[in-house]
Amino acid sequence: MTRDFLKNARDRYDVIVIGAGLAGMTAANTLARAGRSVLLLEQHFKLGGLATWFRRPGGHIFDVSLHGFPAGMIKSCRRYWSREIADRIVQLKNIRFDNPMFSLSTTFDRDDFTRLLTDRFGIAPDVVGRFFDAARDMNFYDDQATTTRELFDRFFPGREDVVRLLMEPITYANGSTLEDPALTYGIVFSNFMSKGVFTFQGGTDRLIAAMRDEMIRNGVDVRIRAEVERIHVRGRRVEAVTVDGRTIGAGAVVSNANLKSTILNLIGSEHFDSDFVDEARAVRLNNSSTQVYMALRPGQLIDESCGDLLFSSTAPAFRTEWLLSRDVTSRTYSFYYPKTRPERNRCLIVASTNANYADWADLPREDYARAKADLARSTLECVEKYVPEIRGKLDHVEVSTPVTFRRYTRHLDGASFGTKFEGLAVSRALPEQVAGLYHAGSVGIIMSGWLGAVNYGVIVSNDVDAFLMNDKS
Numbered sequence: 001m002t003r004d005f006l007k008n009a010r011d012r013y014d015v016i017v018i019g020a021g022l023a024g025m026t027a028a029n030t031l032a033r034a035g036r037s038v039l040l041l042e043q044h045f046k047l048g049g050l051a052t053w054f055r056r057p058g059g060h061i062f063d064v065s066l067h068g069f070p071a072g073m074i075k076s077c078r079r080y081w082s083r084e085i086a087d088r089i090v091q092l093k094n095i096r097f098d099n100p101m102f103s104l105s106t107t108f109d110r111d112d113f114t115r116l117l118t119d120r121f122g123i124a125p126d127v128v129g130r131f132f133d134a135a136r137d138m139n140f141y142d143d144q145a146t147t148t149r150e151l152f153d154r155f156f157p158g159r160e161d162v163v164r165l166l167m168e169p170i171t172y173a174n175g176s177t178l179e180d181p182a183l184t185y186g187i188v189f190s191n192f193m194s195k196g197v198f199t200f201q202g203g204t205d206r207l208i209a210a211m212r213d214e215m216i217r218n219g220v221d222v223r224i225r226a227e228v229e230r231i232h233v234r235g236r237r238v239e240a241v242t243v244d245g246r247t248i249g250a251g252a253v254v255s256n257a258n259l260k261s262t263i264l265n266l267i268g269s270e271h272f273d274s275d276f277v278d279e280a281r282a283v284r285l286n287n288s289s290t291q292v293y294m295a296l297r298p299g300q301l302i303d304e305s306c307g308d309l310l311f312s313s314t315a316p317a318f319r320t321e322w323l324l325s326r327d328v329t330s331r332t333y334s335f336y337y338p339k340t341r342p343e344r345n346r347c348l349i350v351a352s353t354n355a356n357y358a359d360w361a362d363l364p365r366e367d368y369a370r371a372k373a374d375l376a377r378s379t380l381e382c383v384e385k386y387v388p389e390i391r392g393k394l395d396h397v398e399v400s401t402p403v404t405f406r407r408y409t410r411h412l413d414g415a416s417f418g419t420k421f422e423g424l425a426v427s428r429a430l431p432e433q434v435a436g437l438y439h440a441g442s443v444g445i446i447m448s449g450w451l452g453a454v455n456y457g458v459i460v461s462n463d464v465d466a467f468l469m470n471d472k473s
């Protein structure tokens with residue numbers, strides 16, 4: 001017998017949130033705390049979206065996107081979630097780079113980067129100071145035409161090594177490139193530089209369980225395995241969603257699903273101005289990722305001098321297209337020591353690369369399997385440099401590709417970080433097109449990543465609350 005995952009759901013809510021990623025959950029929680037009745041619908045059997053984990057035999061738990069986020073997450077979680085969640089956020093102190101241009105360790109904050117840029121890279125202190133100030137002072141209303149490359153050229157002309165130090169981690173953190181607006185770089189880079197890189201102690205499973213408990217305490221009606229098929233609009237006003245064949249009414253709808261599929265698939269272009277549809281169609285998606293997950297046998301430990309995060313590359317210089325290529329030269333390793341989940345005493349490694357969906361999507365089944373096996377093999381060869389004889393220590397190895405991310409989150413092209421910059425304006429303009437319709441989720445580079453998604457969820461929930469307060473219909 002199939003289970004009814006919508007059993008006892010009401011016929012109408014103040015707000016329906018589609019998708020339980022960090023932005024969707026934060027919006028749902030904030031609105032419930034404000035006294036709104038909220039239904040949260042998630043198509044997967046787990047909450048969290050890309051903030052996810054999976055278990056494998058032998059007691060291994062792999063985190064998919066817990067590699068690092070800025071300190072701002074502590075404040076956002078304390079305010080909009082709970083003190084218990086905020087108190088588990090701890091710093092990763094050993095960030096490493098290893099490439100043909102330089103090998104170094106850093107705490108990845110302004111003081112340490114100033115030291116590195118002046119002492120090691122020989123940049124004049126006042127240039128470094130002015131660069132940090134320029135990056136920090138960027139905001140959404142600034143000049144959006146200057147690219148990140150132009151910003152670097154202004155401060156560090158001809159210094160490919162400096163560009164690599166400053167850019168490579170941010171490309172991993174949000175998929176941005178040298179051609180994207182400098183403010184997308186400046187905001188995210190400065191967020192990290194304020195205090196360094198942070199993680200959630202206890203793992204993603206513990207975080208999401210705490211968020212679920214908090215939502216339930218606040219009265220959010222949380223439903224999994226509930227895929228929304230349609231958002232209904234009548235006369236330019238949102239009125240309901242159809243999920244699992246059932247139509248449920250709502251005063252407002254927040255979609256945490258991919259921006260383009262929300263507009264073009266869940267709603268349909270006929271409900272929007274044609275200019276807006278053209279704009280939405282033109283929004284570029286961000287890149288996707290591959291990952292190789294490696295679990296060491298119980299009792300096999302890795303020396304913590306390997307670092308917490310390691311940006312490793314054999315490429316002679318930094319080029320975005322090289323980072324995306326299937327001929328992988330650059331990998332970011334997350335080393336998870338027993339301190340991540342102290343009760344388990346396990347070491348795991350996750351190697352991530354940025355990747356193009358198109359390079360993986362159309363491979364015939366056998367080629368796809370072979371490409372995954374090749375990626376696992378070449379990754380193990382590279383890890384040997386940092387963890388000698390790794391193969392003899394492993395219990396489990398597994399690979400995910402852009403196709404995997406597409407499958408589990410429904411993101412078009414398996415986008416890891418939502419959309420490029422232009423997606424933010426389209427996301428923000430949705431309620432002007434259809435009253436009561438909102439989007440909260442990774443867009444515009446700035447609003448992606450764990451912190452960006454949580455903060456966007458808060459911003460949108462405030463908009464929704466104000467809309468419902470003033471709504472006379």
Ligand SMILES: Cc1cc2nc3c(=O)[nH]c(=O)nc-3n(C[C@H](O)[C@H](O)[C@H](O)COP(=O)(O)OP(=O)(O)OC[C@H]3O[C@@H](n4cnc5c(N)ncnc54)[C@H](O)[C@@H]3O)c2cc1C
Pocket residue numbers: 018019020021022023024041042043044047048049050051064065066067068069173226227228229256257258289291352405408409410411415416417418440441442448449450451453
């Ligand atoms: C490999 C990888 C590594 C990353 N590493 C980091 C990192 O170290 N630090 C960091 O800050 N960020 C990282 N990120 C990015 C970060 O995880 C995401 O930006 C963030 O989690 C996205 O949250 P979101 O709220 O936008 O939505 P998502 O997580 O994309 O969630 C959207 C949710 O909507 C659901 N959904 C979609 N369609 C429907 C539907 N029709 N009905 C019901 N539900 C639906 C999906 O199932 C999903 O649960 C990484 C991402 C990837 C892929």
